[in-house]
Amino acid sequence: MLCDVWGQIGTGPVRYLAESWENLVDISKFPDEPLLDYFLAIPPDDWPEEVRVPYNDSALALARTFSCMYALDERITTLDVVRFWPIRNSVEYVELLSNWHPGALILLAHYCIVLHRVGTRTWYLEGRAASMLSTIVRLLDLTWHRYIEWPLSEVGLPPSTKRMIDELPIGSLALSGNISSSLGGGLDC
Numbered sequence: 789m790l791c792d793v794w795g796q797i798g799t800g801p802v803r804y805l806a807e808s809w810e811n812l813v814d815i816s817k818f819p820d821e822p823l824l825d826y827f828l829a830i831p832p833d834d835w836p837e838e839v840r841v842p843y844n845d846s847a848l849a850l851a852r853t854f855s856c857m858y859a860l861d862e863r864i865t866t867l868d869v870v871r872f873w874p875i876r877n878s879v880e881y882v883e884l885l886s887n888w889h890p891g892a893l894i895l896l897a898h899y900c901i902v903l904h905r906v907g908t909r910t911w912y913l914e915g916r917a918a919s920m921l922s923t924i925v926r927l928l929d930l931t932w933h934r935y936i937e938w939p940l941s942e943v944g945l946p947p948s949t950k951r952m953i954d955e956l957p958i959g960s961l962a963l964s965g966n967i968s969s970s971l972g973g974g975l976d977c
Contacts (some may be wrong), residue, residue, distance in 0.1 A: 824851035827898075830935055831891055842880035843891040849876040850895055857902050866913065869906045873899055890932045897924045897936040904943045917943050 827847035853872040884892035900917040907913035933948035
């Protein structure tokens with residue numbers, strides 16, 4: 789969100805504060821390409837450019853955030869969690885997020901991993917990642933849940949119910965049908 793005005797902030801009266809936010813983190817041992825490739829493989833081809841561009845920009849910033857998180861390891865701070873990704877998102881990405889666009893929600897779900905890492909060491913962030921991720925699970929259409937399994941696992945939440953049902957062996961599905969019929973109704977999935 790601050791990307792559009794960062795140049796003015798960096799030359800104005802708060803430039804020293806801005807410079808302290810630009811402290812470089814050596815991410816050379818933690819390249820962001822594999823995660824970026826994963827994020828860029830998520831969107832279907834039919835997403836329009838006005839969605840794809842802010843998604844891709846945010847995906848790049850998030851991949852770099854993971855590289856910084858791995859480089860800093862236990863030294864990552866609350867300030868780092870804020871400066872690495874949230875403030876680097878464009879207004880267009882924030883609009884996608886406010887409209888519950890699946891791509892924006894998927895990236896936010898992955899950001900929950902970073903938030904969780906710091907939240908385990910700071911009382912005021914403890915549980916925030918799980919809470920946010922639970923909301924994302926409810927908002928995200930089931931067809932997109934496969935893309936948030938890693939964040940669910942990292943934050944300690946159970947996998948998507950829909951995904952668990954899809955992976956049950958055929959016999960288990962028959963058994964679940966028998967159980968629900970003996971309870972007097974079908975499964976409401």
